[in-house]
Amino acid sequence: MKRSFSRNCFAEALALALLFSCSTRSVLAATISWSNAPSSSNWNTATSWAGGVVPVAGSVLQFSNSSVTNLFNNITAGTSFAGISFTTNASIYFFSGNSIVLTGGITNSGANLQTINLAISTTANQTISTSAGGGNITLGGIISGAGGGITAAGNGTTTLTAINTFTGATAINAGSTLQINGAGQLGSGNYAAAITNNGALIEGSSANQTVSGILSGTGSLVQSGTGTLTLSGTN
Secondary structure (H helix, E strand, O other): OHHHHHHHHHHHHHHHHHHHHHHHHHHHOOEEEEOOOOOOOEOOOHHHEOOOOOOOOOOEEEEOOOOOOEEEEOOOOOEEEOEEEEOOOOOOOEEEEOOEEEOOOEEEOOOOOEEEOOOEEOOOEEEEEEEOOOEOEEEOOOEEOOOOEEEEEEOOEEEEOOEOOOOOOEEEOOOOEEEEOOOOEOHHHEEOOOEEEOOEEEEOOOOOEEEOOOEEOOOEEEEOOOOOEEEOOOO
């Protein structure tokens, strides 16, 4: 009887420990919001985040109105986050610093331009959602990843300004605009994946760009940059 009781107690203790462990991970990997009055511009400062918790891998990062908006990511390079969101009342943010891995999309629900100059790695297609009236997103860091890609969604403009190397497909939803600016490129200048354009694609780069993948869809294509755009696929 004593031996059976001990085994039962051990099983219950183990179950409780596993439940606590899973619950803790769930809390830590939840949405973490940037503070309205942060103590620092650095991401790796607990008092810069609401609740005093630095985001961990798997967290969704949320940004709203704040007194500090020129932010530096000094969390370990390559940390994986499940998404980035800007609320309807978000200030104008500018991100720089260490690279991240992204397993979810980026959403701007507000009316201000948001600039993310972080290198982003992804192995899946991620949705970049913008809003009409100025709620645009500029991605100035290199987007990389085997099989990674982007979908421009919403009613605003997603702008890419880096020499991107991701190999997955690109999509532009109806009502949305994808713009390549600066010296930006897709596929390091020779993009072999498919582009499905049902919105607007603006090639405004000063660098040359070859698109050898299939370009399809009902959207518009505008060449406005000084670089040469070459379409070599069966479009």
